[in-house]
Amino acid sequence: MEPITFQAAEKRSAELRDELNQYAHEYYVQDQPSVEDFVYDKKYQELVEIETEYPDLITPESPTQRVGGIVLEGFEKVVHDIPLYSLNDVFSKEELIAFDERVKKAVGHPVSYCCELKIDGLSISLKYEQGVFVQGATRGDGTVGENITENLKTVKSIPLRLKEPLSIEVRGECYMPKASFVKLNKQREEDGKEVFANPRNAAAGSLRQLDTRVAAKRNLSTFLYTLADFGPLESTTQDHALNEMSRLGFRTNPEHRVCETIDEVWEYIENFHETRDELSYEIDGIVIKVNEFDLQDELGFTVKAPRWATAYKFPPEEAQT
């Protein structure tokens, strides 16, 4: 690299960080890369050289901070300010209709539902302060989880800085794409290691690694789906909240849909029960939520689960004969 003054390095490294983070957003969040890998790699190498020359220029959201490289002693406990709820499951159309009847009885009129795919991964909670990713934790028992911030920093679809300097907390799922799961197990078999039973276990095992370089290589991804601490955001529906999370830089699942009747919900469920093998990630059901937040507040929670949501669970897949 040509010798470069600190001032020039400061300007250039800021340009490269923004450019590289935008390329990564297009590739890992929008699944729409705008440049070839070699363009990214060349600029990334230039940033590494500048940061090696001037380490003081490294910032938390620099893409160079995603490769991991520390080995933790263990995971600290994190107490969730806002507990992560669990869902009551339903297993049939009849149970789904009974859920809808209970909701309509409680609020006194029909409601619209936001339907979302139930991702078969590991629940995570992400905290941001003035737009910067400061803490990532597992769900744990819903109240106390484990601090896995360093591993989650290596997950390329998790923004290290939001599009706006907001202090918010979001929840979602960290998962391993089916193709990555197959490739990982093939490699483990060749290395004489025990294979993972399913992508969910592979994702959980990857995030439980104390050596962050291992998590960095596991090609994990995310779908975020809950605004826990809204900060200054004023969404009034789940559907709007999902769009806000996407606008801020989070990866959200594109298949969510607002359904006006339980029949429409059932149609959505049947559609994805039939076509889920075409998805690049595993799902084990459909999450159905009352779309309006004021109605969610009115319905509230039972001891462990919201009255305003349910999870329709697909029957276990017939063993492949």
Ligand SMILES: NC(=O)c1cc2c(N)ncc(C(N)=O)c2s1
């Ligand atoms: N346990 C839970 O509350 C949830 C679990 C999940 C999951 N595994 N995937 C998607 C959603 C969603 N879109 O809301 C939820 S909500």
